[in-house]
Amino acid sequence: MNFSILPSDPKTVAASKLDNNDTARFRDERAGVNYIRTDMKREENDSLEVVSLFSGAGGFDVGLEQAGFKTLACIDFDKDCRETIEFNRPDWIVVDGKSYRAQADLPDRILGDIRAIEPIEVLRAVKRKPGDIDLVVGGAPCQPFSNMGKKHGQNDEKNGDLFLHFVRFVEEIQPKAFIFENVVGITQGRHREVISYMKEQFSGMDFGISHAVLNAANYGVPQRRERFFLIGIRNVDAPAFPLPTHYKSEASWKTFVGGFDKIPIVSPQAWQTVGDTFKKMSSERRKRDDYACMTVSDKVVERMLYIKAGENFKVVPPELLPQCWKSGKHLGSDTFGRLDPDQPSVTIRTAAYNPSKGRYIHPFENRGLDTIEMAALQDFPPEWKFRCKGRSKVTLVSAGKQIGNAVPPSLAKALGKAVRAQLSSISS
Structure with a gap:
């Protein structure tokens, strides 16, 4: 438009x-x-x-x-x-x-x-x-x-x-x-x-x-x-x-x-949106050597079920929150938030694969962002591949740092x- x-x-x-x-x-x-x-x-x-x-x-x-x-x-x-x-x-x-x-x-x-x-x-x-x-x-x-x-x-x-x-x-x-x-x-x-x-x-x-x-x-x-x-x-x-x-x-x-x-x-x-970007992505990305995604527990998934696009941890019932989150005083407004598919994403930082680090819950699924999604939101071309010295597959931490620190x-x-x-x- x-x-x-x-x-x-x-x-x-x-x-x-x-x-x-x-x-x-x-x-x-x-x-x-x-x-x-x-x-x-x-x-x-x-x-x-x-x-x-x-x-x-x-x-x-x-x-x-x-x-x-x-x-x-x-x-x-x-x-x-x-x-x-x-x-x-x-x-x-x-x-x-x-x-x-x-x-x-x-x-x-x-x-x-x-x-x-x-x-x-x-x-x-x-x-x-x-x-x-x-x-x-x-x-x-x-x-x-x-x-x-x-x-x-x-x-x-x-x-x-x-x-x-x-x-x-x-x-x-x-x-x-x-x-x-x-x-x-x-x-x-x-x-x-x-x-x-x-x-x-x-x-x-x-x-x-x-x-x-x-x-x-x-x-x-x-x-x-x-x-x-x-x-x-x-x-x-x-x-x-x-x-x-x-x-x-x-x-x-x-x-x-x-x-x-x-x-x-x-x-x-x-503005280009998260939804625009994710629609262009192929599920084949999961076969790439630089694909990685954080594993989340059933308890974390249960919390995500309550969170709609643009919302954060504050809508989760208190009894499901970790004790340290209940006051919310030390947490930002993006903490454990879900991306809005109709808006650009928030800043992709080095730990954007971790939903507890910001508004990094996938807009449609109950999980964090994978590394290929992070790279797409950072606007890297799809053919650009991230490597990890001495390994055939990239680690989540290394890919996160490489992607989150980029221009x-x-x-x-x-x-x-x-x-x-x-x-x-x-x-x-």
Whole structure:
């Protein structure tokens, strides 16, 4: 279903000519964020090249591939993620992967630890020099800044300094653009110092800088997942983010574009839903090596019988609840909730296979989500397979981490197309 804005506003009529321009940009005056249309035909260069940091299971890179980029090298600390990427894209160089370690004269280190990897080593591996790479992308592990975690931020002893290594790689690789991703919590309180530091460092490298929080549902992902993005493009003032291609409703779209300097004449599609996604899935998925589903007891199934779409544990008779759930004081509104098939899912986190961890009860069946359903809600293409090093079948925990930590490909694709359009405009 599409909906459109009729040209009743003078700004809308004026924008109709601009919409025929390949570099059509719009500014949200309230939020101070620029947007660019990504649904327009453009004459574009050959594949642009990417170095991917904190790559995880490859969601960001799959989306960039769909936008016309080629990932040359990936870095990730998790051995299962490295295995997944090597399995699905053997032509991508995975730093410290099996084939990479076969090279001579590599230093001993904790495999995949970005702290011990030099950018010049990666450039040599892909046969490029500083300034050749078009794009560096990545998101340092988000737990230090997450609203779900302890919120230690940059003071986190384990991972809080990893954003500094993103800065280091950008500084030494000298790409034409970068995209840094993280959780929304990085914009809050003392964690904002990280954004200020990064903006200061990158502006000194001649990057124009912009940041915004984007909702994956607005880009065709069947999931309400908000993430923070910081974009830098050389010689572009205030880089633009992709204009949404999907929206909740016509009324909400009108509210969104109401503060724009020009109203884009577009017909965004309605949000993709859980039901839309699950209808496309085959039962054959249960034969896959990366299929796993949490076993639940008869007692847990009995609780699920009381819960309708959109409801949670609060509708279950008290005598059926665990003692620790009866007060409900420490539980969120999504706890032990059933997904609504007519809406996008809630954020798919690393334990989205466990119904007690959120609104993760299957919309039609009395069970949690299986790993293939999780991946579909995260927008991975059906042919993308998750691996677990040393095992023929993936474990539930490993698949959950790989899927839940990923950037949904359609969101990454939209970001890639926005960056690509702006790089094309400065090179033409």
